Amino acid sequence: SYVLTQPPSVSVAPGKTARITCGGNNIGIKSVHWYQQRPGQAPVVVVYHDSDRPSGIPERFSGSNSGNTATLTISRVEAGDEADYYCQVWNRNDDVVFGGGTRLTVL
Amino acid sequence: EVQLVESGGGLVQPGGSLRLSCAASGFTFSTYEMNWVRQAPGKGLEWISYISSSGTTIYYADSVKGRFTTSRDNAKNSLYLQMNSLRAEDTALYYCARDVGAYAPFDFWGQGSLVTVSS
Numbered sequence: 001s002y003v004l005t006q007p008p009s010v011s012v013a014p015g016k017t018a019r020i021t022c023g024g025n026n027i028g029i030k031s032v033h034w035y036q037q038r039p040g041q042a043p044v045v046v047v048y049h050d051s052d053r054p055s056g057i058p059e060r061f062s063g064s065n066s067g068n069t070a071t072l073t074i075s076r077v078e079a080g081d082e083a084d085y086y087c088q089v090w091n092r093n094d095d096v097v098f099g100g101g102t103r104l105t106v107l
Numbered sequence: 108e109v110q111l112v113e114s115g116g117g118l119v120q121p122g123g124s125l126r127l128s129c130a131a132s133g134f135t136f137s138t139y140e141m142n143w144v145r146q147a148p149g150k151g152l153e154w155i156s157y158i159s160s161s162g163t164t165i166y167y168a169d170s171v172k173g174r175f176t177t178s179r180d181n182a183k184n185s186l187y188l189q190m191n192s193l194r195a196e197d198t199a200l201y202y203c204a205r206d207v208g209a210y211a212p213f214d215f216w217g218q219g220s221l222v223t224v225s226s
Contacts, residue, residue, distance in 0.1 A: 098154060
């Protein structure tokens with residue numbers, strides 16, 4: 001089955017840029033969605049279809065997808081961005097895959 | 108306001124059964140596809156099932172195929188997950204989540220219902 005690989009953790013200082021990767025075989029031809037999950041809360045989509053942003057999500061959140069890697073970029077990181085982040089794709093129309101998740105720590 | 112509220116979780120013995128419900132409000136439930144996603148304690152997200160808006164198409168992850176059954180009642184704005192032959196590894200917080208079409212993200216999630224399988 002299709003596998004999405006994320007780093008378990010990423011650390012960044014406030015005000016800097018965080019990049020969270022999601023690796024998968026030819027992921028560039030798939031549509032990637034990114035979710036933020038704060039402790040004790042349900043996931044919230046922060047980027048969808050590789051690089052679109054839902055209303056209410058700050059412009060600091062952006063995404064890209066090419067080749068074998070999709071990337072979620074968070075600019076000017078704030079303490080409130082500390083959370084777990086998951087990438088997700090529809091592998092086929094009958095199979096959804098999530099990455100293992102990345103814990104973002106704001107130093 | 109879109110709301111998804113799961114219920115029906117609890118403690119069940121291995122081999123037992125449980126039925127989860129997800130009550131939807133604030134949108135036209137019958138026009139949306141729905142999913143179940145679970146999260147074991149301290150672990151990541153795992154998709155387990157999809158159901159089309161009409162209920163005629165249903166998919167399952169291999170980990171639950173043959174044991175879990177997803178259904179919906181559009182007249183009652185409700186989604187269901189019948190879980191049979193439960194195992195310890197099914198212990199998780201179960202979320203219902205709405206999706207907005209083919210290859211779309213899950214744009215709204217409930218707060219989850221905790222299922223604990225233990226003797």
